[in-house]
Amino acid sequence: MRHWHEEHGAQEWRTAADEADRRRGVVVPAEELLGVAEGRRLLTLALELLDKPASPGALTAARSTARKALGVIPQSKPDQLCHEHRWRGRSSWPERPPLEVCARPTCGRCVPLKQARASADESTEM
Numbered sequence: 001m002r003h004w005h006e007e008h009g010a011q012e013w014r015t016a017a018d019e020a021d022r023r024r025g026v027v028v029p030a031e032e033l034l035g036v037a038e039g040r041r042l043l044t045l046a047l048e049l050l051d052k053p054a055s056p057g058a059l060t061a062a063r064s065t066a067r068k069a070l071g072v073i074p075q076s077k078p079d080q081l082c083h084e085h086r087w088r089g090r091s092s093w094p095e096r097p098p099l100e101v102c103a104r105p106t107c108g109r110c111v112p113l114k115q116a117r118a119s120a121d122e123s124t125e126m
């Protein structure tokens with residue numbers, strides 16, 4: 001089976017998509033990403049649990065909380081599956097713009113775009 005990037009037009013699409021991302025620049029500064037605040041909250045909680053490691057369940061809860069933090073802290077770059085997901089969904093973009101972003105929960109490219117879109121949606125609802 002061929003990899004997505006071996007499909008006809010995939011390399012050109014990726015180059016153009018990456019260039020468009022570069023031109024757009026920073027959409028939401030890292031300090032303002034919701035996942036950063038949530039990750040900080042979870043890691044603080046994990047640290048508090050580690051303050052009393054002998055308490056029943058504290059270590060398990062600390063490990064679990066630290067794992068949850070990794071599930072929300074955005075990556076610094078696009079997720080490794082981001083380009084493939086967007087390549088496969090590209091035909092639906094004009095009708096369904098949400099597919100222009102990937103479904104990876106911590107994608108460094110798409111998390112800021114989703115957050116910007118959500119706050120734009122909120123401001124148009126008012």
Ligand SMILES: [Zn+2]
Binds near residue numbers: 079082108
């Ligand atoms: Zn993505």
